[in-house]
Amino acid sequence: MLKAVYLHIPFCAQICHYCDFNKIFIHQQPVEKYLNSMKEEMVNSTERFPNYQMETIFVGGGTPTSLNKTQLQTFLKDVNDVFVNDSLKEFTVEANPEQTTEEKIAVLKDNNVNRLSIGVQTFEAELLKKLGRSHTREDVYRTIREAKKAGIHNMSIDLMFGLPGQTMEMFKRSVDEALFLDVPHISSYSLQIEKKTVFYNLAQKGKLELPEHELEAAMYDYLIESLAKKGYRQYEISNFAIPGYESKHNLQYWNNNEYFGIGAGAHSYVEGVRRKNAGPLKHYMNLIKETGFPYTEEHTVSLAEKIEEEMFMGLRKQEGVSDQQFKARYGKSMFEIYKEPIDRMIQKGWLKTEGDQLFLTKDGIPLGNEVFQEFIGVVLD
Incomplete structure (x- = not known):
């Protein structure tokens, strides 16, 4: 919902x-x-x-x-x-x-x-x-x-x-x-x-x-x-x-939840699809008049993309990503899917775990973008 x-x-x-x-x-x-x-x-x-x-x-x-x-x-x-x-x-x-x-x-x-x-x-x-x-x-x-x-x-x-x-x-x-x-x-x-x-x-x-x-x-x-x-x-x-x-x-x-995006240039994420609205005012208003919707791009988010977004969006938070919530959404542990990059980032001192949570360390926070790259492009079984 x-x-x-x-x-x-x-x-x-x-x-x-x-x-x-x-x-x-x-x-x-x-x-x-x-x-x-x-x-x-x-x-x-x-x-x-x-x-x-x-x-x-x-x-x-x-x-x-x-x-x-x-x-x-x-x-x-x-x-x-x-x-x-x-x-x-x-x-x-x-x-x-x-x-x-x-x-x-x-x-x-x-x-x-x-x-x-x-x-x-x-x-x-x-x-x-x-x-x-x-x-x-x-x-x-x-x-x-x-x-x-x-x-x-x-x-x-x-x-x-x-x-x-x-x-x-x-x-x-x-x-x-x-x-x-x-x-x-x-x-x-x-x-x-x-x-x-x-x-x-x-x-x-x-x-x-x-x-x-x-x-x-x-x-x-x-x-x-x-x-x-x-x-x-x-x-x-x-x-x-x-x-x-x-x-x-x-x-x-x-938390990688879905949302409406209303207005010129707005983005939305609804029912697994990311949509981009027309940016120029005239284009936006004309599309609304002609079709009722201002979309210029629609992209169905794949499972791999959803999982990537779960990681790099969730790791922005101090509390990080919950493996329990991850498994509830995707049916598999993040520690299984991302074992190698997680182990590597923990060894560098940029990530750590506490209970089922994975989050950035104090040293890892300024290097967040570098850490997030580790979770992009991993091939799912």
């Missing part, structure tokens, strides 16, 4: 220099028509795949809070009408601080949103400008203050490290400010240079000066140590939470 849905709002008031997500400037875009198409996709999807009962809803982008108050109300009402039920545990909306007004927060609260994921990235004005961000640290403080006042206390903030021109002292200040804000969840990840971004173009021209790998690694170590001292548990490679405030929605992905 499906228990999660992701909904994509592709509009942005400003495009960040590092972002490769499906996004478009909101100015003069057919926002209302797009939201109508999303509603049609929601209804059609749940009629075609009725075996669902939502526990988590996540609205991402783009910038969901780039919608005006009326548009946000219309969209959230549609989401509530289709997906909200008594089983719902977590309803998250991504928010940019400069566009998250007190009025919009009230709309979110009135429509069952109980968690905000706030794009902070850094508290340094100089670095925010380099990233193409338009908010200030004061915007962050105001957003969190107003959300708490409205009764939304479950919040996450994003922090980035390995940024152009970022020093260790800068990152330490951002971590300290994040802790001062007293939010129960922090996501933190290093900058990745992706194609079709401003940063990629600068890097190709040799005009993007990034911190050395050793400094980036030191930033990550500082992050882990500082958050642990304040009671945050690193429950996934890039995610830290006060116990009880882990992202229930993201755990659906890391």
